[in-house]
Amino acid sequence: MAGDSAGDRAAFAERLRLQIESRYRGSTVELDPARYSLRVRAPGVDVALPLAALHNECVRRPLRTSALIADFVRSVETRLTPRPTEGTVSPERVLWCVRSRHYLEGMARSEELLTETVAGDIVAFIAESLPGQVMRGVSRVEWEGMGMDTGAMRTAADHNTEARFARVSARIASISRVPADGWRMAGDSLYQGSIIKVPAILRALVEKSGCDVLIGLPDRGVALVVPASVPSAESFGRRVLHEWRESMNPLSREVLRSDGSTMRALDHTRKVTSLLPWLNN
Numbered sequence: 001m002a003g004d005s006a007g008d009r010a011a012f013a014e015r016l017r018l019q020i021e022s023r024y025r026g027s028t029v030e031l032d033p034a035r036y037s038l039r040v041r042a043p044g045v046d047v048a049l050p051l052a053a054l055h056n057e058c059v060r061r062p063l064r065t066s067a068l069i070a071d072f073v074r075s076v077e078t079r080l081t082p083r084p085t086e087g088t089v090s091p092e093r094v095l096w097c098v099r100s101r102h103y104l105e106g107m108a109r110s111e112e113l114l115t116e117t118v119a120g121d122i123v124a125f126i127a128e129s130l131p132g133q134v135m136r137g138v139s140r141v142e143w144e145g146m147g148m149d150t151g152a153m154r155t156a157a158d159h160n161t162e163a164r165f166a167r168v169s170a171r172i173a174s175i176s177r178v179p180a181d182g183w184r185m186a187g188d189s190l191y192q193g194s195i196i197k198v199p200a201i202l203r204a205l206v207e208k209s210g211c212d213v214l215i216g217l218p219d220r221g222v223a224l225v226v227p228a229s230v231p232s233a234e235s236f237g238r239r240v241l242h243e244w245r246e247s248m249n250p251l252s253r254e255v256l257r258s259d260g261s262t263m264r265a266l267d268h269t270r271k272v273t274s275l276l277p278w279l280n281n
Contacts, residue, residue: 009036012055019073020049035106040076047079048106053248072248089128089142094153095160097127097135098193098217100252112139114150120254120265122217124197126157135190162198164191172204182214182226182236189221193251196223196263206260215256215263216240219247228257237266 013031017038021029028041038049054072058065101121104110115125127135143153168185183205185192195201196215205213209227214236216224222243226236237255244253255266 009055012058013038013051016049016051016054016069016072019069020076023073024076037106039106040079046107047076048103049076049079050250053246053250056246057248089138089146091143091148091153091156092160093128093130094126094138094157095129095164095191096124096157096194096197097137097191098122098124098196098251099220103251107137109139110137112141113137114140114153118196119256119263120252122193122196122252122254122256122265124194126153129191158197161191161194162200164188165195165198165201168195169198169200169204172201172208175208178209178227178230180230181232182224182230185223185225186221192219192221192223193217196256196258199261202258202263203260206258212257212259214266215258216243216254217251217256218243218253220249220251222247222251 010033013033013036017029017031020038020040021027024040027045030039030041031037032039032048035048035050036052036055038051040047040049054068058068061068096116098118099122101123104113104115104123104125107113113125115123117123126138128138129135138153140150143149165188168187172183185195188194196217202213205225209229212228214226214228214233216236216239218224218240224236224240224243226233240255241253244250256263257266
């Protein structure tokens with residue numbers, strides 16, 4: 001049973017460390033106390049595993065601790081995919097992956113990735129989608145070694161990301177009524193946040209809402225969107241923060257605002273009620 005004291009958290013982390021190291025032999029698993037996460041290293045592998053969400057879930061549901069831990073350990077397998085050798089990236093599989101700066105700091109060779117700041121602490125980088133729901137960041141040296149330039153990779157990522165979410169644009173266009181609490185999109189466990197890199201989706205959301213939209217990406221597999229003019233926009237920041245804290249794969253607590261062509265992050269210190277159009281005049 002997991003407790004919530006410093007000693008209990010340390011013991012919980014050590015229990016996870018030993019289980020992962022035992023299950024994935026040949027890997028080195030170290031505890032990062034500052035981030036309350038595990039760092040798994042092996043040839044071609046360097047992965048950070050945040051533990052806070054799992055620990056909190058075990059505290060809330062102590063009778064399911066063993067099952068929760070077992071599920072977590074099994075889920076690690078999809079993330080321990082060795083990095084392919086340089087020069088093997090497939091342009092047909094690259095797309096924009098959206099994560100936080102904090103996430104990038106934990107990635108090996110993150111400085112070699114092509115990144116773009118989206119807003120606030122949210123960034124996008126070019127990644128390759130591999131079989132088995134696996135993603136890896138692609139370094140510049142890989143596509144340069146194939147004779148491709150940055151412009152070609154950007155174009156490929158733009159095209160592939162738009163194609164991946166083509167059905168989302170179609171569904172938004174077919175909606176006859178905007179839900180009072182907006183939309184919750186969770187159809188892509190790795191790349192759901194990448195919808196904000198698809199201009200057609202942003203335009204469709206704004207056109208359907210008839211105003212700016214607020215966007216939250218609390219989990220890598222969840223995107224929350226609400227029109228800025230509806231009453232539920234007042235509590236949207238709290239909703240994003242709650243899901244971010246509860247997430248097993250947290251992405252960001254940022255609230256973004258978009259007019260369909262531009263995007264900015266809202267100041268965490270501002271009250272979300274100030275987003276309502278009649279208060280912005």
